[in-house]
Amino acid sequence: MHLVRENLFIGNIGDAAEILQNGSTEITHILSVLSSASISFFSEWRSGLTIPTKEIKKVYVGGSGDVAAPEGHSHDDSKSSLAPQKLLYSLEYAGKDLKLVRMALPIKDMESENLLDYLDPCLDFIDRSRKEGSVLVHCFAGVSRSAAIITAYLMRTEQLSQEDALESLKLSCEFVCPNDGFLEQLKMFEEMGYKVDHASPIYKRFRLKVLGDSYNRGEKIDSSKLGADPGLPAGSSSVLEAPPKEGINRTAYRCKKCRRIVALQENVVDHTPGEGETSFEWNKRRSGNPFNKSSQTECSSVFVEPLRWMTTVEEGGLEGKLSCAHCDARLGYFNWSGIQCSCGSWITPAFQLHKSRVDISTV
Ligand SMILES: [Zn+2]
Ligand SMILES: [Zn+2]
Numbered sequence: 001m002h003l004v005r006e007n008l009f010i011g012n013i014g015d016a017a018e019i020l021q022n023g024s025t026e027i028t029h030i031l032s033v034l035s036s037a038s039i040s041f042f043s044e045w046r047s048g049l050t051i052p053t054k055e056i057k058k059v060y061v062g063g064s065g066d067v068a069a070p071e072g073h074s075h076d077d078s079k080s081s082l083a084p085q086k087l088l089y090s091l092e093y094a095g096k097d098l099k100l101v102r103m104a105l106p107i108k109d110m111e112s113e114n115l116l117d118y119l120d121p122c123l124d125f126i127d128r129s130r131k132e133g134s135v136l137v138h139c140f141a142g143v144s145r146s147a148a149i150i151t152a153y154l155m156r157t158e159q160l161s162q163e164d165a166l167e168s169l170k171l172s173c174e175f176v177c178p179n180d181g182f183l184e185q186l187k188m189f190e191e192m193g194y195k196v197d198h199a200s201p202i203y204k205r206f207r208l209k210v211l212g213d214s215y216n217r218g219e220k221i222d223s224s225k226l227g228a229d230p231g232l233p234a235g236s237s238s239v240l241e242a243p244p245k246e247g248i249n250r251t252a253y254r255c256k257k258c259r260r261i262v263a264l265q266e267n268v269v270d271h272t273p274g275e276g277e278t279s280f281e282w283n284k285r286r287s288g289n290p291f292n293k294s295s296q297t298e299c300s301s302v303f304v305e306p307l308r309w310m311t312t313v314e315e316g317g318l319e320g321k322l323s324c325a326h327c328d329a330r331l332g333y334f335n336w337s338g339i340q341c342s343c344g345s346w347i348t349p350a351f352q353l354h355k356s357r358v359d360i361s362t363v
Helices: 011-022 038-047 116-132 145-158 163-171 182-191 201-218 281-285
Strands: 001-004 006-009 027-032 051-058 088-095 100-106 137-140 251-255 261-264 301-303 318-322 331-334 349-354 358-362
Touching: 001 145, 001 163, 006 011, 006 145, 011 027, 011 038, 011 100, 011 137, 027 116, 027 145, 088 116, 100 116, 116 137, 116 145, 116 182, 116 261, 137 145, 145 182, 163 182, 182 201, 318 349
Parallel strands: 006 137, 027 100, 027 137
Antiparallel strands: 001 006, 051 088, 088 100, 251 261, 251 358, 301 349, 318 331, 331 349
């Protein structure tokens, strides 16, 4: 294992197994990031290896202490991208004489894996552990997952960019190499100000991408994966939803025909007008001058998160109409492969409301 900072080490599964089996004079805490949080992962890795453990607690998404409502982030009422009831982490006493404290998180080393939603509990654990002793952060090879988490930790504690934090980590351990998906998420972490802000436009786009990935893998999109219906009275949608905010974000989109609320400003997923692969071509055709930036092309649609009134989405099709839940008026369209806005930008996946079919008002 390699020393990264005082009381902070990075290593692989072999380093962790050695400490868990024989104890350590130095390490008091272990952060395990493997594809399974269970200690049995070590026995499967090396038969004959059994490590005693005593559970402290298990924390699930949506439960208390969940990422969706971490302490100190209480004004953040949007949900995380992890499936409700999924194991977030387990905390246990482990190893020789049960002297070590182990936090374990189930994260796969895949580009599409959601790392972002596990960062807060990991970084808080590293912080606490370094005050009480020394912590080893390990994954299987000590190259991608553990390196990504330590990079995030250095970013947050030393206010470094993703690139600078990774460079700094490489001085301690030259072969670290988080996968590209993790690097992208660390960049979002930087742009959100070293925190995972569920209300940020960056996070909203990430959540939509995670949902699109899960659709593409063939997973069923049921109402639990859709956002609360802003047209229903508060409290009737789901017990998992936080109560609505007071006083802010009161801009609402209503069905032009029956005035039912169909989206709130906080449901909108912003895009930069004219950005996207085909915008160049589109502007050329439209204005005759490809270098004339499209200030005149106003977006004719607003794109939102998928919400529970969009019952056609649950039917499982790749695309379909979005109709008002009250009067059935056609409001827009959805397409998991994306829709091009009138400004030229591609939004993928897309849940589109035509501005001509909705009114903007304040509640
Ligand atoms: Zn647009
Ligand atoms: Zn309507």
